[in-house]
Amino acid sequence: MVVGAGTAGLLAAQTAASLGARVLLVDRGTWGGECLWTGCVPSKALFAAGEAAAAARAAAGFGVHVDGVRVDGAAVLASVRAAVQEIEPVDSPAAQRAAGVAVAEGQLVFTGPSSAVLDGRRVRFRQAVVATGSAPALPAVPGLADSSPLTTETLWDEPDLPERLVVLGGGTTGCELGQAMARLGVRVDLVETADRLLPGEDPAASALVTAALRADGVTVHLSTQVQRVSGAPGDTRVTLADGGELRCDRLLVTTGRRAAGDGLGLDAAGVQRDDDGWVVVDAHLRTSNPRIWAAGDVTGQPQYTHLAGLHGSTVAANAVLGLRRRVDLTALPRVTFTQPEVAAVGVPTGTAEQAGLRVLEQGHRHSDRAITDQRTDGVTRLAVDARHRVRGATVVGPRAGETLAELTLAVTQGLTTSDLTASTHPYPTHADPVWQAAISDYRGRLAAPVPRRAIAVLRHLHRLRTALTR
Ligand SMILES: Cc1cc2nc3c(=O)[nH]c(=O)nc-3n(C[C@H](O)[C@H](O)[C@H](O)COP(=O)(O)OP(=O)(O)OC[C@H]3O[C@@H](n4cnc5c(N)ncnc54)[C@H](O)[C@@H]3O)c2cc1C
Ligand SMILES: NC(=O)c1ccc[n+]([C@@H]2O[C@H](COP(=O)([O-])OP(=O)(O)OC[C@H]3O[C@@H](n4cnc5c(N)ncnc54)[C@H](O)[C@@H]3O)[C@@H](O)[C@H]2O)c1
Numbered sequence: 001m002v003v004g005a006g007t008a009g010l011l012a013a014q015t016a017a018s019l020g021a022r023v024l025l026v027d028r029g030t031w032g033g034e035c036l037w038t039g040c041v042p043s044k045a046l047f048a049a050g051e052a053a054a055a056a057r058a059a060a061g062f063g064v065h066v067d068g069v070r071v072d073g074a075a076v077l078a079s080v081r082a083a084v085q086e087i088e089p090v091d092s093p094a095a096q097r098a099a100g101v102a103v104a105e106g107q108l109v110f111t112g113p114s115s116a117v118l119d120g121r122r123v124r125f126r127q128a129v130v131a132t133g134s135a136p137a138l139p140a141v142p143g144l145a146d147s148s149p150l151t152t153e154t155l156w157d158e159p160d161l162p163e164r165l166v167v168l169g170g171g172t173t174g175c176e177l178g179q180a181m182a183r184l185g186v187r188v189d190l191v192e193t194a195d196r197l198l199p200g201e202d203p204a205a206s207a208l209v210t211a212a213l214r215a216d217g218v219t220v221h222l223s224t225q226v227q228r229v230s231g232a233p234g235d236t237r238v239t240l241a242d243g244g245e246l247r248c249d250r251l252l253v254t255t256g257r258r259a260a261g262d263g264l265g266l267d268a269a270g271v272q273r274d275d276d277g278w279v280v281v282d283a284h285l286r287t288s289n290p291r292i293w294a295a296g297d298v299t300g301q302p303q304y305t306h307l308a309g310l311h312g313s314t315v316a317a318n319a320v321l322g323l324r325r326r327v328d329l330t331a332l333p334r335v336t337f338t339q340p341e342v343a344a345v346g347v348p349t350g351t352a353e354q355a356g357l358r359v360l361e362q363g364h365r366h367s368d369r370a371i372t373d374q375r376t377d378g379v380t381r382l383a384v385d386a387r388h389r390v391r392g393a394t395v396v397g398p399r400a401g402e403t404l405a406e407l408t409l410a411v412t413q414g415l416t417t418s419d420l421t422a423s424t425h426p427y428p429t430h431a432d433p434v435w436q437a438a439i440s441d442y443r444g445r446l447a448a449p450v451p452r453r454a455i456a457v458l459r460h461l462h463r464l465r466t467a468l469t470r
Contacts, residue, residue: 001023001024001025001026001116001123001125001127001128001129002016002023002024002025002026002128002129002131003026003027003108003128003129003130003131003132003264004026004027004033004130004131004132004133004296004298005025005026005027005030005031005032005033005091005096005103005131006030006032006033006034006035006131006133006296006297006308007033007035007296007305007308007309007312008033008129008131008133008295008296008297008298008308008309008311008312009025009027009033009129009131009295009296009312010025010032010033010091010096010312011295011308011309011310011311011312011313011316012129012131012293012295012311012312012313012315012316013025013096013099013101013129013312013316014096014099014101015312015313015316015317015320016316016319016320017099017100017101018099018100019316019317019320019321020320021316021319021320022102023100023101023102024101024102024103024104024123024125025096025101025102025103025104026103026104026105026106026108026118027103027105028105028106028107029105031088031091031092031093031096032087032088032090032091032092033091033133034133034134034297035305035308036084036087036088036091037084037156038152038153038155038156039152039305040305041083041084041087042080042081042083042084042155042156043152043173043176043177043180043337044083044337045079045080045083045084046076046080046177046180046181046184047176047179047180047337049071049076049079049080049180049184050179050180050181050182050183050184051183051339053069053071053183053184053185054183054216054339056069057069058374061374062374071161071184071185073160073161073184073185074159074160076161076184077156077158077159077160077161080156081156084156093105104118106118106119107119107263108123108264109263109264109265110128110264110265110266110268110269110271111265111268111269112268112269113269113270113289113291113292114126114291116128116265116269125291126291127291127292127293127319128269128291128292128293129292129293129294129295129312129315129316129319130261130264130266130271130279130287130292130293130294130295130298131294131295131296131298131308131311131312132259132260132261132264132298133260133296133297133298134257134258134259134260134297134298134303135153135257135258135259135260136151136152136153136253136254136256136257136258137255137256137257137258138151138253138255139168139226139253139255139256141168141226141227141228141229142227142228142229143228143229143230144226144229144251144253146229147229147230147231147232147233147236147251148232148233149168149229149236149250149251149252149253150250150251150252150253151252151253151254152173152177152254155177155252158250161181161184161185161186162186162248162249162250163186163187163249164186164187164189164247164248164249164250165178165181165186165187165188165189165248165249165250165251165252166188166189166190166191166236166238166246166248166250166251166252167181167188167189167190167191167252167254168191168226168238168251168252168253168254168255169191169192169253169254169255169256170190170191170192170194170196170197170198170199170220170222171198171199171200171254171255171256172198172336173254174190174192174197174252174254174255175190175197175198175209175213175336175338176336176337176338177252177254178190178213178218179212179213179216179218179338179339182213182216182217182218183216183217187217187248188217188218188219189218189219189221189238189246189248190213190218190219190220190221191221191224191226191238191240191246192220192221192222192223192224193223193224193225194222194223195222195223196210196222197209197210197213197220197222198336198342201336201342201344201348201350201394202344202348202349202350202381202394203350204349204350204361204379204381204394204396205336205342205344205379205394205396208340208342208377208378208379208396209336209338209340209342209396210222211377212338212339212340212377213338221240221246224240224241224242225240225241226238226239226240226241227239227240227241229251233249233250234249235247235249236248236249236250236251238251257297257303258276258277259273259276259277259278259279259297259298259300260297260298261273261277261278261279261298262277266279269289269292270288270289270292271287271288271289271292271294272287272288274300276300278298278299278300279294279298279299279300281293281294281299283326284314284318284324284325284326285299285311285314285315285318285327286318293315293318293319294315295308295311295312295314295315296308296311296312299311301327301329302329302332302334304332304334306333307327307329307332310327311327314326314327330346330411331345331346331408331411331412332345333345333404333405333408335400335401335404337401339375339398340375340377340378340396340397340398340400341395341396341397341398341399341400341401342394342395342396342400343393343394343395343396343400343401343403343404344392344393344394344395344404345392345393345404345407345408345411346383346390346391346392346393346407346411347383347391347392348383348392348394349381349382349383349392349393349394350394352383352391352392355383356385357383357384357385357391357392358383358384358385359381359382359383359384360381360382360384360417360437360438360440360441361379361380361381361437362379362380362381362433362434362436362437362440363378363379363433364376364377364378364379364380364397364433367397367428367430367432367433367436368427368428368432369428369429369430369432370397370398370430372428373398373430375397375398377396377397378395378396378397378398378400378430378433379394379395379396379397379433380393380394380395380396380397380403380433380434380437381393381394381395382407382417382434382437382438382441384416384417384441387416388416388417388418388441388445389414389415389416390407390410390411390415390416390417390420391411392411393407393410393411393434395407395433395434397430397433398430399430400430402430402431403430403431403434406420406431406434407434417437417438417441417442418438418442418445420434420435420438421435421438421439421442
């Protein structure tokens, strides 16, 4: 039995069925989970709308004049919902049945180590997977909960875009949505408690994203605590610790997540959770109940759809075939879909030098493709070890998420900068700075005393051979 039909649960159920297991997949009704309904899909569709508006405004820089860009907020949100609807059939109950998975809709509650109830019906299972995801967490700010703030669970049902929006939290979600909204003409204040946006990323990435958001009209407040929230939608007031006040029509909270395991009867099932509510798993994703596994956000591991999917297929193989597969997080890629995008993998490049690695940096000012596209505000940073193996990378720039695929392969396979140099890169792409960084590292190696002497000997031998054959 699999509880939760988000990415983790869908992949667990489909993989288990393909391995010959009889599988029941249970969900409350949001087949496809957060990614489809309230996460990746709507946020990327909203970002695409913002990108279209920004491109229209920036067109004059290319000599193309678009007069009077007008944003119809209701139509933007309708286009976002249309994107969700177009993808929805792939994750629907019908699609699961076609894949050999039995489905049931309702709220499942565990009643013991191998039993549960689903809307009053008893269910017994040999093995179960908990894949119930995570939910937005509201910080303990006085007045916040009473001010009906928006979260990523409610934003998409709004009839129109607000005129003024305060976004609390400058992590991935706040930066993506804040920039998209500003580009769509919303007056955005973005409030972050840390001293930089995207505090988990390389500081170079934070600086470039902050500059880009400001250029799009976002007012960024760093190192700022919110003391109190008052008012209601239409006129919400956010009082800052320094005494300042922000007024807005809507407040959007993007300050982090909590596990969605409450009310699931995990205690009755003997499934241990940590102090923050995340389900505790071992390296094979097995919980404290040997019959029950967990996958996806609910484990408290990094919250990404690609990891949830990997978790899902891994637990299915472990549960059905008795394998002992692990999920290796050392080369887990991640992308913040702002413009410029921030893509990173492996050892954090911001702290790589403290870890004894060298950082190769290539600004994008001299990348021909960045120049033709008028997006030179990017940087590529590769962390390499003493054997020139790529151990981590951060790329900031257009399509950085696509560029990251090569670097993820490099980190996973222990490739060196000379391996990257040896594979021809097409010209001109946004991935060019990766090749340039690798080539300059390789050239640096050739300039060292031993290779220089070897090159001198080869040159000398070649001259001799040429002279003798004349
Ligand atoms: C705004 C936003 C943008 C994002 N963008 C990206 C992105 O671009 N790329 C990326 O990789 N990640 C992104 N993420 C993260 C990504 O959405 C999650 O990591 C991923 O969806 C988690 O999948 P999951 O299967 O673990 O959980 P979920 O998708 O949350 O699925 C859990 C399912 O369990 C069901 N459920 C819960 N409790 C019960 C119960 N008791 N009984 C029955 N069913 C139950 C729920 O209804 C739900 O369908 C984004 C997140 C947000 C909020
Ligand atoms: N492109 C993607 O892959 C993508 C997009 C969105 C979300 N996600 C996933 O969802 C997870 C959650 O994202 P998130 O951005 O909601 O959370 P987050 O934890 O990544 O960021 C929250 C931010 O809010 C700040 N903060 C906390 N309390 C605050 C307060 N009271 N006032 C102001 N700022 C405060 C934190 O310092 C932090 O920078 C991400 O870590 C990621 O795994 C992924």
